[in-house]
Each structure stands twice: as structure tokens, then as C-alpha cells.
Amino acid sequence: MNCQQARELMDAYLDQELDLMTSSQVGRHVAECEGCGEVYAKYRRVRDGVSEQMPYFAAPPKLEEKIRAELDLRKEERRAAKTVANWGRWAAIAACVAGVLLFTFVSVRALRRPSGSELLAQEVVSSHIRSLLANHLSDVVSSDQHTVKPWFSGKLDFAPVVKDLSADGFPLIGGRLDYLNDRPVAALIYKHRQHTINLFTWPSAGGDSGPQSYSVRGYHVLQWTRAQMTYWAVSDMSAADLNNFARDFMR
Ligand SMILES: [Zn+2]
Secondary structure, X not given: OOHHHHHXXXXXXXXXXXXXXXXXXXXXXXXXXXXXXXXXXHHHXXXXXXXXXXXXXXXXXXXXXXXXXXXXXXXXXXXXXXXXXXXXXXXXXXXXXXXXXXHHHHHHHHHOOOOHHHHHHHHHHHHHHHHHXXXXXXXXEOOOHHHHHHHHEOOEOOOOOOOOEHXXXXXXXXXXXXXXXOXXXXXXXXXXXXXXXXXXXXXXXXXXXXEEEEEEOOEEEEEEEEXXXXXXXXXXXXXXXXXXXXXXXXX
């Protein structure tokens, strides 16, 4: 270490701000070099003089209080800002979750597969339309329930309930064999003014239920179960008229 370097580092050396290696190099130079040793001694006297003779002023309590209050305020502000940021973040997360839930709900509803009953209601309507299109409405044409009911015996493994509802405005037209819900069923045909009603019936293990209404491609469908027989009535007449028909049949 030369003199110039030693003197440049002198201040830092006095204040013990140098790393151990540099500090020992300066120390050695100062000890060996007369000129730098004198400068160093002068520096030390000045420093020691300052710390001994300059009065130390304690901060007045008011100032300390003010500074502390200012620092506390800053801390409080930072904490408040952080809280607001946290709330904002939670609100954003909540909105996100709500969005995902809504999307899932809508998707599940859109993708919801039709229930067994809804599928059967569609099958019932298809059968109804087919019977009208194929000009094959009745296998047995009779308005007499005592003719229609026996016609089914031997063709089905159950005896359908056949009622004449002409007094209620729903005259019986005839009967037909059909195939629904993977089984042969009885189809009873009724009329109401210009409207045709297909009433499909077959045995059911369940208890009494319904009527349950469905609307498929503009056709009204009513399903009910009575005395271990299930009934599916379908027509293009109004829902109110079909309800009356079901009520009269169940009576
Ligand atoms: Zn020197």
C-alpha cells in the first residue's frame, strides 16, 4: 500500500469501516510510514476532540413524540393499504369462484340428460304421432268398452282398465297394441271434438302418483299411476282439456 492509498482510506480506517484485510494494511502502513503516521495522529486528535468537546444534544421530548407519531401513522397507513389490497384480492377470488360456479351450473343444466320419465314422454309423443300418420289408430274400432277390453285379452299379459268417457265429452274410439318402454302396451283411443287422445297403459310396480305433466314438441303429456297401472295420455289439445280427461278417467 502506498501513501496515496493510505491517506484516501484514512477516514474510513478511523471510523473502522474497512474490511479486516484493508484495515490491517492501512494500520501497517501508518505504523511504518512516518508521514502517514503523523497524518493519522492528527486525524485521531481531531476526531477525539470532536467527540469529547462537542456537546451532545438530546432530542426534546416533543420532537421525539412527533417523529414517533409520524412513524406510527405511516405504519398505520401501510397496514390499511394492505388490508384494502387484501379485501380487493379476496373479492376478486370470490367473483372468480362465483363465475366458475355459475358457469358449471349453466353447463350442467345445458348438458343435463333427460330423465327416464322425460325420455318416455318423448317416446309416448312419437308413438302418438306415428299412430296418426300411419292411419293405424285402432286395431279394434268400437266405442263400447265391453268390446275393447276383451279384445286385448290373449294379446297382452295384463287386462287394461277401459272406461267410456263419452258422457264427459271424451268418447272411446277403439284400442290398439303398441310397444313402449321396452314392452307391449295397450293404447286406448279417445276423441275430444277434432282431437285424438292416445292413452297408453301397462302394469306398474309403483304406488299411486301423478298426474305429472310434460310438454314435448307442442304435445301435452300427462302421466299418472293408479292401482298398479301406469297411464300416459297424449294429445294436441289444450293442457286444461287433457287435465280434465285425466281427472275424468281417474274418477
Ligand atoms: Zn505513507
